[in-house]
Amino acid sequence: MTNRIRHAVSGVLLIGALLLLRGGSHVPLPVFPVPFSALPPPELREPVAQGADTVFLWELVKRYTTKYQVQDQAVKIYRVIFEESRFLDDVRSKGGEYLGMCQFRPSTFYQNVREMKEMMLLPKDVRFSPFNPEHAIHVMTWMWSRGYKDHWGPTRSVERQSEGGSESGERTSDP
Numbered sequence: 155m156t157n158r159i160r161h162a163v164s165g166v167l168l169i170g171a172l173l174l175l176r177g178g179s180h181v182p183l184p185v186f187p188v189p190f191s192a193l194p195p196p197e198l199r200e201p202v203a204q205g206a207d208t209v210f211l212w213e214l215v216k217r218y219t220t221k222y223q224v225q226d227q228a229v230k231i232y233r234v235i236f237e238e239s240r241f242l243d244d245v246r247s248k249g250g251e252y253l254g255m256c257q258f259r260p261s262t263f264y265q266n267v268r269e270m271k272e273m274m275l276l277p278k279d280v281r282f283s284p285f286n287p288e289h290a291i292h293v294m295t296w297m298w299s300r301g302y303k304d305h306w307g308p309t310r311s312v313e314r315q316s317e318g319g320s321e322s323g324e325r326t327s328d329p
Contacts (some may be wrong), residue, residue, distance in 0.1 A: 206241035237308035254284035
């Protein structure tokens, strides 16, 4: 347990004890606040591409989902990237129409980079590439925050899996 969590739990227990001493009727249940930045990469059932640095990629997803305030979508974004490329940064679709880890059409990627530069979200003097994992994840997360998540084919199946509560996508039934 990290020190931050220990301190939070200790604080909740101390407050509960003080409330009981003052005649309070119940002790608040301890809350274990796990900071978003401390979350580990989501578990994936299928193997990732050899050499893929999943921790680094998860850190990028966390950074940009925090920046664009879509932290609740971080796991879905991470899993969509996995489904698109198995985390290979130099992958191309069979027809060559989609490029990089996040499988962008070149026109879509560069149009969004232009918009982001105009909004001063990206430095104007840096050349961005869909083959650079940080660039691709940055642009993908920004697009996702603007409602363009359906740009990626696996989004719906990843969302169904998340809603079903199981990794396989099967819904679990309540007894």
